[in-house]
Amino acid sequence: MIDGHIHIERGDYTVEWIQQFVDKAVEMKLDEIWLLEHCYRFTEFLPMYDSVCSYSDYIDKWFHRKAGVLNLNDFLILIDRIRGRSYPVKIKFGLEICYFEDFEKLVRDLTRDIKLDFLLGSVHFIDNFAFDHQAEFWTDIDVNNAYKSYFERAINLARSGIYSGIAHPDCIKLFGHSPSFPLENYYEKLAKTLSDSNMYAEESSGINRRCPETATLGMNEKMIKIMKKHDVKIITVSDAHHPNDVGDKISIMENKLNNIRFSVFRII
Numbered sequence: 001m002i003d004g005h006i007h008i009e010r011g012d013y014t015v016e017w018i019q020q021f022v023d024k025a026v027e028m029k030l031d032e033i034w035l036l037e038h039c040y041r042f043t044e045f046l047p048m049y050d051s052v053c054s055y056s057d058y059i060d061k062w063f064h065r066k067a068g069v070l071n072l073n074d075f076l077i078l079i080d081r082i083r084g085r086s087y088p089v090k091i092k093f094g095l096e097i098c099y100f101e102d103f104e105k106l107v108r109d110l111t112r113d114i115k116l117d118f119l120l121g122s123v124h125f126i127d128n129f130a131f132d133h134q135a136e137f138w139t140d141i142d143v144n145n146a147y148k149s150y151f152e153r154a155i156n157l158a159r160s161g162i163y164s165g166i167a168h169p170d171c172i173k174l175f176g177h178s179p180s181f182p183l184e185n186y187y188e189k190l191a192k193t194l195s196d197s198n199m200y201a202e203e204s205s206g207i208n209r210r211c212p213e214t215a216t217l218g219m220n221e222k223m224i225k226i227m228k229k230h231d232v233k234i235i236t237v238s239d240a241h242h243p244n245d246v247g248d249k250i251s252i253m254e255n256k257l258n259n260i261r262f263s264v265f266r267i268i
Contacts, residue, residue: 001028001029001030001031001032001236001247001250001251001254002030002031002032002033002034002235002236002237002250003025003028003030003032003033003034003236003237003238003240003246003247003250004032004034004092004165004202004235004236004237005034005036005096005120005167005202005204005206005235005237005238005239005240006021006033006034006035006036006237006238006239006240006246007035007036007037007038007096007239007240007241008021008035008036008037009037009038009041009241010241010242013074013075013077013078015081015082015085018035018078018082018091020243021033021035021243021246022087022088022089022091023243024243024244024246024247025089025246025247026088026089027247028246028247028250029247029251030089030246030247030250031089031090032089032090032091032092033089033090033091033092033246034091034092034093034094034117034118034237035091035092035093035094036093036094036095036096036118036120037075037095037096038066038095038096038098039095039096039097039098039107040063040066040067040068040098041066041067041068041069041070042068042070042071042072042074042075043068043070043071043072044071044072044110045097045106045107045110046067046068047103047106048098048100048103048106048107049063049067049098051128052125052128052130054128055128055129056128056129056130058130058133058134058137059130059133062133072110072114075093076114076115079093079115079116092117092118093116093117094116094117094118094119094120094164095111095116095119095120096120096121096122096167097111097119097120097121097122097162097163098122098123098124098125099121099122099123099153099154099156099157099160100125101153101156101160104160104162107162108162111162118164118165119162119163119164120163120164120165120166120167120202121157121158121160121162121163121165121166121167122157122166122167122168122171123150123153123154123157123171123172126146126149126150126153126172127149129141129146131146131150131172131174132171132172132174135175138175138177143177143178143179143180144179144180144181146172146177147172147177147179147183147186148179148186150172151183151186151189151190154166154169154190155186155189155190155193158190158193158194158196158197158199159193159197161197163197163199164199164200165199165200165201165202165235166190166194166199166200166201166202167202167204167237167239168202168204168206168207168237168239169190169201169202169219169223170207170219170220170223171204171207173207173214173215173216174207174210174211174214174215175211175214175215176211176213176214176215183222183223184222184226187222187223187226187227188226188230191226191227191229191230191232192230194227194230194232195230195231195232199232200232200233200234200235201219201227201232201233201234201235202234202235202236202237203218203219203224203234203235203236203237203253203256203257204218204236204237204238204239205217205218205237205238205239205248205249205250205252205253206237206238206239206240206248207239208249209238209239209245209248209249217249217252217253217256218253218256221260224256224257224260225260225261228260228261234257236250236253236254236257237250238250
């Protein structure tokens with residue numbers, strides 16, 4: 001089993017800190033763990049966030065507490081140290097990169113020559129709105145337009161050719177908002193673009209763990225069927241931010257994925 005989305009941001013870049021993730025992975029009977037950082041942790045990516053910080057005082061304060069605390073080379077040095085050691089599980093390293101269409105070139109330039117195992121693209125902002133931070137921020141937001149903007153950005157992310165996979169492709173559901181229109185057409189467009197770009201999609205327990213009252217576990221059945229229809233690889237992930245959450249509900253999601261079959265006669 002794989003846990004393909006594990007953040008290491010809450011500890012120092014030491015062998016001992018990484019060992020805690022490995023120990024939990026062994027306990028959870030995982031074969032692989034994919035460790036990563038949010039790109040905003042590194043000074044090189046800070047220019048991407050000027051507009052979202054200007055949009056919201058909350059985000060501006062949050063960002064300047066969290067962002068730019070390291071240089072990208074600090075992460076690369078840690079990766080080299082870990083790759084030089086032997087572990088009972090396979091370890092991959094990558095970045096989770098917020099998608100901003102205007103900064104595709106910057107991301108390409110920063111990641112072109114670094115030896116990461118994967119680049120994960122994510123949509124966390126729509127028209128500078130940080131939709132996944134606080135439920136109360138949704139007051140006066142047009143839900144239909146938010147969903148349209150979210151999936152249009154996700155499709156552009158997949159079309160960019162930069163990324164290995166897309167993070168939590170349905171995370172806009174976090175606080176329980178639903179559009180008044182069916183989403184199958186967006187699922188189709190996203191799945192086809194992911195397939196054309198040879199990208200994977202995440203089946204994530206992180207959204208449900210954070211908001212169990214409003215967010216279901218992983219993608220819904222329709223979305224999974226459409227991903228399978230287009231032969232999109234699906235990777236199970238916990239979106240853990242602490243070793244304790246590594247492997248969270250991975251086996252449940254594996255069983256769910258195995259029990260959902262795409263049938264041309266059942267998808268219209």
